[in-house]
Amino acid sequence: MNELSLLRQDAFAPAHTADIADALVEASGLRVDVDRRRGRGAGLNPSGRFEEERREAFDDGWQSLEELEPFKTEVQIEKPRTVITRNDSPDIPFDRSINPYRGCEHGCIYCFARPTHSYMGLSAGLDFEAKLFAKPDAPRLLERELSKRDYKVRTIAIGTNTDPYQPIEKEWRVMRQILEVLAKANHPVMIVTKSALVTRDIDILSEMAAKGLAKVGLSVTTLDRKLARTMEPRAATPTKRLEAIRQLTEAGIPTSMLVSPLIPALNDHELERILEAGQAAGASAASYILLRLPLEVSPLFRDWLLRHYPDRYRHVMSLIRSMRGGKDYDAEFGKRMKGAGPYAWQISRRFEIATKRLGLARRGMALREDLFIPPVSGGVQLSLL
Template identity: 90%
Template sequence: MNELSHLRQDALAPAHTADIADALVQSSGLRIDIDRRRGRGAGLNPSGRFESERREAFDDGWQTLEELEPFRTEVQVEKPRTIITRNESPDIPFDRSVNPYRGCEHGCIYCFARPTHSYMGLSAGLDFEAKLFAKPDAPRLLERELSRQDYKVRTIAIGTNTDPYQPIEREWRVMRQMLEVLAKAGHPVMIVTKSALVTRDIDILSEMAAKGLAKVGISVTTLDRKLARSMEPRAATPTRRLEAIRQLTEAGIPTSVLVAPVIPALNDHEIERILDAARAAGATEASYVLLRLPLEVSPLFRDWLLRHYPDRYRHVMSLVRSMRGGKDYDAEFGKRMKGAGPYAWQISRRFELATKRLGLGRRGMPLRDDLFVPPAGGGVQLSLL
């Protein structure tokens, strides 16, 4: 328990010492040396939950442990058979989405998509932000699926899992190519990102927006640059995100601000300030999502919290659990996004009053679906008759 030595002892009530000890035990032997993970969000790289073996490096005192290299971003090509993912979730405003990448270099410690890396035999920790998968065939697959005779047009959401404008998009340009397919077909699209790189595609998005076919949501988690740096190490700074909102709205692209995630006792006091700043930048809509800690995300977040804000650990996790039925997370529809209980209600009420004061809409502007023209051919085998 020597890692507790740097914590203020008056912050550790006996009732919560076991909880903190539990977090330390889970990270024991798994925490990666800071020189190997510099510039990353996660401090751990545990084995995926589907793996039959669990491996971890340790020093046995015989000086046999080789010096390992830092985690570097590696990109592999993924070749899926289809690209449009459908869902029937009642608490999200879309029924289909596209993800041009798997994993995300932004390294946001709270990212609820981290557990998906386990399906690839990789860790939800550092692997998620360093071992990435690009889908260069996504534009072709998208065009093919839009060409199907049984395709029914609905708004496609992009960026709901991993960020389509993460740093590797500069080189791979998969997102831009998909936008070109959607623009040509007159298909509506809704984008969520925390990257200023989205402004690169203003030429396409502004033309689509003029027809009622596109809108963008910019995620702003905090205005505190230091907090953003540690929590979202490779994402755009808060200032650049606000500037992206300004550029998008000036180009006539409907832009909303997504305050997500709201973390009690860490960034929830910034809700009104974020909304004020986003409205001043030109945002017309706003929404929020409460911190979500499913599966492997919980120990990763708790380890991060212990490293960066040890004096707040007890308070943050206590409030999180008060909104999640005494657990770190509750995946029940209707509760997973907003939580439950008095503190969750208080956050909801504050958000409601702030958006009303600023004139920020909370219901998304509907996009048009009557301009859709299926791509000709699109790789689909044509009928002989």
């Protein structure tokens, strides 16, 4: 019996849905033992979609699986040729970004960046959370790119793919060094994170903000600590994120909040409460994004949902598909962030009414681009004129 036929059965009773979960595990053979993945978000570690071979853990009767070690965070050095990534997406308010790290230890089960690990020959599941890549050369490369004669200034977004303030930043400090380069060059930057570690860099960010060069967005997905722990196991607690908003705001740094992602029948009922908490902490703007399940993210999320909220599985997935044209995900520009249909419209109206009532802007302030001073030590040959 395949997964589709299993899910078509009547699964409204929690016990029956749990049976479906067990059957799915038996069919896939991919779920990793809980002791090996403790503290992680994903329960699976399937082979990357570009791999020619598919590997599965198999108990041969000699208890060989018991000898496998738990997933531990490993960091490798990545040496890219350039550090600024450009995009021309019409529904993203920036055209360039920087990712100090590849993979993210926060382990958010819904992370749309998970499929990028397939390009490294790794899994979008547990590998994405445990096998990370740091770019210690990023500050030097950034300085070089900014010093090029044909460089045109636009706000650089950081944290739009993987979190620049994930736990390994405490040791590697790549993000801190990137900020130092941008501050020296008077280059505008917008940061998105769900980590309270961003407050460590208030000294740099406050000076940049005083010149209109920096703003920060904190992602607050839920106020339910239990839900946050299972959904975002190694990210800061909701309370710490709200405290970070308060500290950043008091330091004069324009701070917004992202209610992202909104998951129907799981955290969307918290929308107004999250916005109220963010506004009370000092946030001046807000935005939201509907849950996105591209490529490998869909089976990872569905497995997580069956493990933690089996009684809600059918309802959650039904609502998601009602906003995605009957699919788990629709990547069409203009729809991928907000969805379509009656339920998506209802969320949009609720957000509009709440932000208007709370006086929250729906778009953050524009940053200055006229103060830029090109670095002179970037390794680019200077003009003799």
